[in-house]
Amino acid sequence: xxxxxxxxxxxxxxxxxxxSFLVLTxxxxxxxxxxxALPAKLMKMGEKPQHVVVVASTAQFGETVRQQLLSPLANVxxxxxxGSTNDSAKKKPQxxxxxxxxxxxxDAERATLQDKLSRRKIDGFFWLTDDAMASxxxxxxxxxxxxxxxxxxxxxxxxxMALQQRLLSNGFSAAQTDQLLKPIKVQSVRIEHGRExxxxxxxxxxxxxxxxxxxxxxxxxxxxxxxxSVLEExxxxxxxxxxxxxxxxxxxxxxxxGVGAVGLTQIMVWIVMAGVFALPALAAQPNLGELQVSxxxxxxxxxxxxxxxxxxxxxxATIGAITxxxxxxxxxxxxxxxxxxxxxxxxxxxxxTPDSPVAVWTSMIPFFAPIVMYARMVVQTPPLWQIAxxxxxxxxxxxxxxxxxxxxxxxxxxxxxxxxxxxxVLKWLRYAKA
Amino acid sequence: xxxxxxxxxxxxxxxxxxxxxxxxxxISKSYGDFVAVDQLSLSIQPGGIYxxxxxxxxxxxxxxRMIIGIIVPDSxxxxxxxEPLNHTHKDSFGYLPEERGLYRKMxxxxxxxxxxQLKGLSHAEATERVRNWCERFELTxxxxxxxxxxxxxxxxxxxxxxxxxxxxxxxxxxxxxSGLDPANAMVLKDVVLELAKGGKTIxxxxxxxxxxxxxxxxICLVNHGRAILEGDLSxxxxxxxxxxxxxxxxxxxxxxxxxxxxxxxxxxxxxVEVRLVPGADAQELLHLASAHARLSKFEVMEPSLEExxxxxxxxPNA
Numbered sequence: 001x002x003x004x005x006x007x008x009x010x011x012x013x014x015x016x017x018x019x020s021f022l023v024l025t026x027x028x029x030x031x032x033x034x035x036x037a038l039p040a041k042l043m044k045m046g047e048k049p050q051h052v053v054v055v056a057s058t059a060q061f062g063e064t065v066r067q068q069l070l071s072p073l074a075n076v077x078x079x080x081x082x083g084s085t086n087d088s089a090k091k092k093p094q095x096x097x098x099x100x101x102x103x104x105x106x107d108a109e110r111a112t113l114q115d116k117l118s119r120r121k122i123d124g125f126f127w128l129t130d131d132a133m134a135s136x137x138x139x140x141x142x143x144x145x146x147x148x149x150x151x152x153x154x155x156x157x158x159x160x161m162a163l164q165q166r167l168l169s170n171g172f173s174a175a176q177t178d179q180l181l182k183p184i185k186v187q188s189v190r191i192e193h194g195r196e197x198x199x200x201x202x203x204x205x206x207x208x209x210x211x212x213x214x215x216x217x218x219x220x221x222x223x224x225x226x227x228x229s230v231l232e233e234x235x236x237x238x239x240x241x242x243x244x245x246x247x248x249x250x251x252x253x254x255x256x257x258g259v260g261a262v263g264l265t266q267i268m269v270w271i272v273m274a275g276v277f278a279l280p281a282l283a284a285q286p287n288l289g290e291l292q293v294s295x296x297x298x299x300x301x302x303x304x305x306x307x308x309x310x311x312x313x314x315x316x317a318t319i320g321a322i323t324x325x326x327x328x329x330x331x332x333x334x335x336x337x338x339x340x341x342x343x344x345x346x347x348x349x350x351x352x353t354p355d356s357p358v359a360v361w362t363s364m365i366p367f368f369a370p371i372v373m374y375a376r377m378v379v380q381t382p383p384l385w386q387i388a389x390x391x392x393x394x395x396x397x398x399x400x401x402x403x404x405x406x407x408x409x410x411x412x413x414x415x416x417x418x419x420x421x422x423x424x425v426l427k428w429l430r431y432a433k434a
Numbered sequence: 435x436x437x438x439x440x441x442x443x444x445x446x447x448x449x450x451x452x453x454x455x456x457x458x459x460x461i462s463k464s465y466g467d468f469v470a471v472d473q474l475s476l477s478i479q480p481g482g483i484y485x486x487x488x489x490x491x492x493x494x495x496x497x498x499r500m501i502i503g504i505i506v507p508d509s510x511x512x513x514x515x516x517e518p519l520n521h522t523h524k525d526s527f528g529y530l531p532e533e534r535g536l537y538r539k540m541x542x543x544x545x546x547x548x549x550x551q552l553k554g555l556s557h558a559e560a561t562e563r564v565r566n567w568c569e570r571f572e573l574t575x576x577x578x579x580x581x582x583x584x585x586x587x588x589x590x591x592x593x594x595x596x597x598x599x600x601x602x603x604x605x606x607x608x609x610x611x612s613g614l615d616p617a618n619a620m621v622l623k624d625v626v627l628e629l630a631k632g633g634k635t636i637x638x639x640x641x642x643x644x645x646x647x648x649x650x651x652x653i654c655l656v657n658h659g660r661a662i663l664e665g666d667l668s669x670x671x672x673x674x675x676x677x678x679x680x681x682x683x684x685x686x687x688x689x690x691x692x693x694x695x696x697x698x699x700x701x702x703x704x705x706v707e708v709r710l711v712p713g714a715d716a717q718e719l720l721h722l723a724s725a726h727a728r729l730s731k732f733e734v735m736e737p738s739l740e741e742x743x744x745x746x747x748x749x750p751n752a
Contacts, residue, residue, distance in 0.1 A: 006551050014539060237535030241596065243504045244529035245552035247521065410504070 003246035007254025008261065011229065015262045025266050029273050053113060053125035055102045062101035065128060068157050069099055105129040117141060133162055208351070208375045211301055212344060214267070215308050215370060222263030222309070223316040223336060226256055227329050230320030230409065248410035252402055256313050263309070300377045303391070308370025311398050312336050318405035339367035347375055354379040364390050366397035453516070455480045455604055455635040456501055461510030462659075463496050470496040471507070472659035478637060478652070483630050485650035485667075486639040487739070493659035494639040495532055498606055501637070502529050514604065525554045528602035532609045532639075534593050536581045543568070543577035546596055553600035560599065567595040571621065587618050594622060598629065605629060606637045611645060623649070643739040653739075657747045667739075674737045674745075679708045679716055681723060682731035689723040700741075705731060709741060 015021055056062030113125045124142035132138045160181055167177040233239050242251055315336045323329040350359040354376040363373040373390045376382050456478040463471040471493040478484045486494050499505045512519040537545055543564055550560030568574050571591045590613055611619045630636050646653055655663040663670055682705040690699050699708045716734045
């Protein structure tokens with residue numbers, strides 16, 4: 001134990017003290033921020049308020065249309081949780097449109113407006129005369145092809161206007177028309193264990209995606225550095241000295257945990273940084289309120305992330321023990337990447353039917369469990385025995401891999417030269433019986 | 435010692451088996467079809483320097499690794515300090531492997547302290563000892579430097595300090611002098627001798643016969659994984675007798691072909707070393723030689739270890 005601790009400490013301190021660690025820790029979030037913020041910023045810069053003219057028979061009607069178009073109410077019925085219309089919803093804030101009312105529906109005026117349009121004085125105009133409204137066919141003039149989302153928003157708004165107009169002319173009061181035109185909003189409710197569960201589908205999906213991304217990132221960033229560190233140790237020939245003081249299992253465990261701790265430190269720093277910088281922006285998101293993570297899911301996240309990380313780094317360490325150069329190691333990387341990719345492929349069916357036999361059994365297989373079992377827990381809490389069995393199998397596999405890897409490590413590090421074949425590796429396992 | 439076929443290899447009566455620091459009983463180790471160590475037995479008495487000697491690939495390093503417990507023999511017993519080898523013995527060993535290796539990016543002092551700690555020293559104790567040893571090896575100015583900034587010779591001294599820092603009872607060194615310049619080799623040799631005088635047991639493996647001849651009290655000569663000669667060096671030499679003659683001559687070399695007297699000879703250029711047929715009289719060779727050639731030197735002497743080795747196994751490959 002003491003030896004393992006010493007190795008962990010060395011691996012950790014040696015890594016954390018390097019300049020590259022500092023640079024990566026600070027710079028990566030900065031680069032990410034810039035990369036993510038830049039396109040949005042660039043788009044914003046190209047945007048200027050659209051100048052739109054509403055041509056109506058009366059100034060009063062024109063003004064009503066203007067109000068409706070500028071009113072946030074206009075997009076109420078489009079704002080469902082699927083997020084598909086979020087883009088158009090965002091495009092419609094008042095400040096993006098300057099709307100003038102023109103109560104002069106004459107052919108001459110239309111020609112003037114068309115001329116203004118082509119000279120870019122205005123960006124578009126509506127032809128909303130009473131006749132046009134009555135016939136149900138109004139016109140929208142613009143230079144560019146109108147976006148579908150924009151058109152549907154216009155149609156919705158104008159439809160409501162027309163309906164309102166017709167209802168009013170048929171003797172309904174203003175209050176009645178409002179009542180009749182109240183939009184329908186669909187709210188989805190998930191039932192779990194006979195009770196309403198919190199969290200929308202989007203939020204659930206987000207929880208799973210965050211997990212998958214974190215595991216991916218951690219494994220690819222730090223798993224490889226475990227492998228690299230094993231290879232480096234082999235090539236610097238220090239293993240023999242270390243093996244005369246500590247057992248290969250102690251060394252292996254120390255290395256995996258030490259490098260692992262470095263990775264966790266870095267991720268923690270990033271999370272804190274993200275929290276400080278991104279939280280205000282996130283808080284403005286409408287869906288955040290639904291992102292309430294239950295303590296169970298949070299615990300599952302922590303446990304499965306750590307175990308998954310350990311499992312895959314142990315696999316990387318073993319690959320490092322078998323190979324002699326980084327290139328060779330990278331050729332064997334598929335051993336780690338394939339289970340990861342497969343787990344992601346299995347996500348959709350698992351999310352759809354989290355208690356199907358396929359989902360249950362894949363969540364038992366240790367190489368998939370970190371992602372699949374976690375996804376099941378997020379979607380619908382599986383029976384306790386399944387969670388327990390999955391965890392036991394996962395921990396057992398990690399322990400087994402550490403011992404197995406340590407054996408290969410011990411022999412592998414003392415044999416330099418060509419990469420061993422599988423039969424040779426199996427033979428090593430027999431040599432290293434103690 | 436059943437595994438040793440040469441009866442002359444025995445030097446019975448000189449060792450008391452029970453007190454041996456290291457006792458190998460017919461250990462074997464093979465890697466696939468390759469037999470690295472074959473039924474090797476040897477016994478290392480406490481104190482003094484023991485030489486494990488043999489050409490490259492003779493199985494020396496495998497033997498050392500088995501004593502330390504890095505690899506496990508396929509068969510045979512290993513006992514150290516009178517008990518079967520187990521992992522608790524690790525802290526009593528100091529090991530300088532042939533393949534030197536240090537963490538290149540670590541500072542010298544931190545590295546040495548880590549090695550000491552891995553052997554069970556406290557941080558404070560290790561720090562103190564590192565300071566003292568670095569002073570002794572004139573490394574004090576370098577303790578704050580990274581290992582990679584040191585010359586190879588200096589790294590080797592660092593590695594050596596790492597092996598002895600925890601004051602081990604048994605120090606095992608694989609080719610300790612290779613790669614050192616004469617001055618540093620001298621410093622190292624002095625420390626090794628000092629440790630031996632202080633009661634430590636030192637097991638030294640090398641293919642350099644001359645080093646063994648100068649330093650070791652006892653030896654084990656291995657070839658192809660087998661022990662060929664084992665025991666007290668002076669006794670082994672005595673057994674071979676003064677049957678060697680060094681001759682420096684001008685002229686006819688026919689006397690060297692005298693099969694009745696000369697078993698073999700080795701021409702070194704400046705002189706020829708002749709090994710006599712057992713029982714042959716050196717005087718007779720002197721007469722024969724002086725009759726044909728002008729002699730400037732004719733000396734009867736002890737055989738060198740190298741000759742003994744060649745005599746037992748034929749020419750070494752290294």
